[in-house]
Amino acid sequence: MKQFVVLFSLFCCYLSYSQVDTLTIIKQDTLVHTKDTLIIKKYYFASQIDSLIKKIEKPVAKIDSAAKKQDSAVANIDTVPKSNWTKENKLGLNLTEVAFVNWNAGGNNSFSAITNGQFTRIYKTAKTSWNNELRLRFGLNAQEGRELRKSDDKIEFNSTAGFKRKEKSSWYHSAKLNFRTQFSNGYKYPDTDTPISRFMAPGYLFLGVGAEYIKDKPDFNLYLSPLTQKSTFVLDQDLADKGAFGVQKAEYDADGNVIRHGKNIYTEVGILVTNSFKKNISKNMEFSNRVNLYTDYLNSFGNIDMDWEMLLDLTVNQYVKANIGTHILYDNDVKFKEFENPEGETQKYGARVQFKQLLGVGISYSF
Numbered sequence: 416m417k418q419f420v421v422l423f424s425l426f427c428c429y430l431s432y433s434q435v436d437t438l439t440i441i442k443q444d445t446l447v448h449t450k451d452t453l454i455i456k457k458y459y460f461a462s463q464i465d466s467l468i469k470k471i472e473k474p475v476a477k478i479d480s481a482a483k484k485q486d487s488a489v490a491n492i493d494t495v496p497k498s499n500w501t502k503e504n505k506l507g508l509n510l511t512e513v514a515f516v517n518w519n520a521g522g523n524n525s526f527s528a529i530t531n532g533q534f535t536r537i538y539k540t541a542k543t544s545w546n547n548e549l550r551l552r553f554g555l556n557a558q559e560g561r562e563l564r565k566s567d568d569k570i571e572f573n574s575t576a577g578f579k580r581k582e583k584s585s586w587y588h589s590a591k592l593n594f595r596t597q598f599s600n601g602y603k604y605p606d607t608d609t610p611i612s613r614f615m616a617p618g619y620l621f622l623g624v625g626a627e628y629i630k631d632k633p634d635f636n637l638y639l640s641p642l643t644q645k646s647t648f649v650l651d652q653d654l655a656d657k658g659a660f661g662v663q664k665a666e667y668d669a670d671g672n673v674i675r676h677g678k679n680i681y682t683e684v685g686i687l688v689t690n691s692f693k694k695n696i697s698k699n700m701e702f703s704n705r706v707n708l709y710t711d712y713l714n715s716f717g718n719i720d721m722d723w724e725m726l727l728d729l730t731v732n733q734y735v736k737a738n739i740g741t742h743i744l745y746d747n748d749v750k751f752k753e754f755e756n757p758e759g760e761t762q763k764y765g766a767r768v769q770f771k772q773l774l775g776v777g778i779s780y781s782f
Contacts, residue, residue, distance in 0.1 A: 503535040504782050507736070509554075509775030529554030529567050529775060541582045544629060548573045553598055564604055567773075568597040575638065577627050589627035591638055591689070593707075595619045596648075610651075617660040618648035621709070623687055634693035643687035645709060647748065648680055655679050661748025681748070685711035699730040721745045726773075737776040744769035 509529045515522045531552045538545040554567030572594045577587030596619070601612035623643025629636055649655040649662045655677035658664025665677040692704045707722040726740035750764040 509777035525558040527556040593621040616651035
């Protein structure tokens with residue numbers, strides 16, 4: 416287009432120039448000053464052509480300059496190294512309310528709220544992987560006519576570092592750390608005077624080495640460890656003296672005086688298997704599954720402790736989500752009373768399956 420405009424302008428100027436030159440030849444013998452005047456007009460037309468060419472060339476030069484800057488910016492982007500770190504942060508709040516006014520069927524007003532946070536940091540190269548995750552949950556329930564009660568409480572940190580020899584392989588030589596505890600006191604309601612659990616009572620620490628299989632699509636992870644140390648912490652001395660959560664309890668004399676306090680740490684060594692799986696069932700529906708299985712070599716080998724979570728997230732929009740989930744726990748070191756005789760003596764203790772179900776709608780924010 417630029418060339419066409421230039422040629423057309425030159426052609427028009429050429430026609431004008433030719434006409435003036437012809438006029439000059441005709442009047443050359445009769446009018447002396449006419450030739451001078453016409454020569455001046457020739458110079459005028461030539462200057463107009465130069466000006467026109469410069470006007471056309473200026474925007475072209477600007478376009479070329481902008482293209483060079485864009486190419487330079489693209490080159491700079493390509494030369495900047497990409498970070499090996501990826502992160503994901505999620506915050507959520509689930510709310511439930513029931514209110515009654517002159518309701519003849521009866522009922523108590525209640526309100527519950529559960530907050531949760533999940534923070535993930537992953538470092539990955541061609542042959543290395545380091546996955547870090549922090550999960551937090553805390554919930555309260557208020558019901559008319561009774562005290563405020565806790566409905567959820569969790570602190571969990573996971574860190575797994577791995578190395579593989581071949582880039583195409585999905586198997587890593589890995590080391591794994593898992594830590595779990597809670598924020599506040601737990602009670603066997605309605606008794607709120609004697610806590611049955613506290614922060615770091617219990618606290619669990621798993622540390623071991625093994626092999627890990629990582630597949631990005633779908634999001635699948637399998638960790639197998641033949642050598643994992645499990646440490647159970649009971650830092651509340653009253654609970655430790657009772658032998659809670661498997662620690663060695665205190666020894667008493669005939670008068671009930673403490674001869675030796677209970678231990679605060681109980682250590683085991685065994686096999687750990689963990690698996691996590693995440694799948695988008697549909698555009699607005701995601702299913703996630705987590706399971707941890709552990710058995711100790713020395714104490715009741717083959718008796719498996721289990722921590723199994725399943726969660727179905729339903730996305731309404733960018734900020735509103737609904738979720739349905741279950742959580743199953745079994746720990747052979749957590750004993751429950753079977754019954755007590757009329758004298759108040761405990762007849763039998765035993766481990767039991769612990770089950771929790773979750774259904775909530777709330778807001779969620781990712782950044």
